[in-house]
Ligand SMILES: C[S@@+](CC[C@H](N)C(=O)[O-])C[C@H]1O[C@@H](n2cnc3c(N)ncnc32)[C@H](O)[C@@H]1O
């Protein structure tokens with residue numbers, strides 16, 4: 001079951017943005033996120049806004065690209081009418097759901113629509129997420145030909161028993177194969193892993209990290225398994241069929257991954273993300289963390305432009321009704337005040353390797369720095385140079401570091 005939307009002000013039907021959204025826009029990158037809300041089966045742990053064939057209430061996946069293109073055209077008109085300066089797109093990210101469940105031609109049509117609305121910046125990063133069993137060599141070659149630069153595969157684990165607990169459908173042997181096909185056509189590759197699955201041992205996790213490294217990706221994300229309320233996983237744990245992920249074991253798994261990845265030539269740049277070098281960081285995700293502007297296209301997608309944040313209706317049927325009637329699909333929106341923007345800035349930047357300037361903290365935050373150094377949660381040398389950068393221990397306790405800087 002997908003999670004609920006936030007509660008906020010209603011969004012206007014015409015989608016127009018207030019004048020404040022344009023202030024400073026020239027200095028911010030502009031990205032586009034395209035949500036594809038379909039999956040063949042729902043993984044037991046996942047509460048993303050995605051639907052299997054039986055949950056679609058008559059909506060056809062084959063109609064989706066045209067609907068998303070309607071929103072892209074609408075977005076271009078709204079930004080122009082709201083006096084945002086024309087900005088070519090720096091990054092495009094197709095996420096899901098499973099974008100690669102759609103025919104490759106649909107993804108290409110959506111990318112072309114983004115290009116014709118705003119143009120792509122030279123060297124733009126264009127990524128799609130993909131499940132390993134949803135692509136083949138020909139599909140990946142067509143993506144590369146059409147201007148995609150990057151693919152992010154949901155590997156999750158190399159251990160069949162762990163994949164089965166997660167309800168993943170792919171054969172782990174397929175991961176090196178799809179990575180090789182992607183590389184052959186010049187796509188950069190990222191792999192997603194999950195650690196802390198019930199029943200997963202440290203040895204299982206070590207096997208998965210080593211298998212991921214053996215694929216030689218450019219980028220790797222490792223997420224601790226979150227038990228989201230309302231999911232099948234949460235019910236299985238409640239009924240005692242599966243054990244709750246163990247936080248100490250998850251910490252050991254994180255430390256192992258960081259050490260192994262560092263010795264294999266990867267560097268962390270965000271708490272859950274490692275890349276072979278800065279050029280292979282996910283520029284799209286960095287733009288989220290650095291507070292740039294992005295338009296989120298599709299059911300349930302979130303957008304942010306100049307301190308205005310909004311989110312679309314969640315169900316693909318409601319979304320289709322809105323865009324086909326030329327109405328904004330936004331369900332609600334909020335204007336972030338200066339204090340909320342400062343708080344979010346601290347929350348996001350603390351998670352980044354480049355950290356946050358001590359001078360940018362409130363007086364309270366600046367006073368907390370000495371205690372965080374004493375507790376080895378932030379790096380003393382970096383603090384002397386004027387920046388809060390979390391240590392390995394600080395990465396494990398990033399939320400606690402944020403609390404101490406903000407409380
Ligand atoms: C929502 S999926 C979309 C991409 C693709 N469908 C897939 O599963 O690979 C993106 C990533 O979110 C992560 N994810 C989703 N739910 C999660 C959870 N409850 N805990 C940790 N990671 C999660 C998975 O690692 C997944 O690769």
Ligand code: SF4
Pocket residue numbers: 038039041042043046047048050096097098131154
């Ligand atoms: S395939 Fe990805 S988006 Fe779909 S249910 Fe599984 S984790 Fe969620």
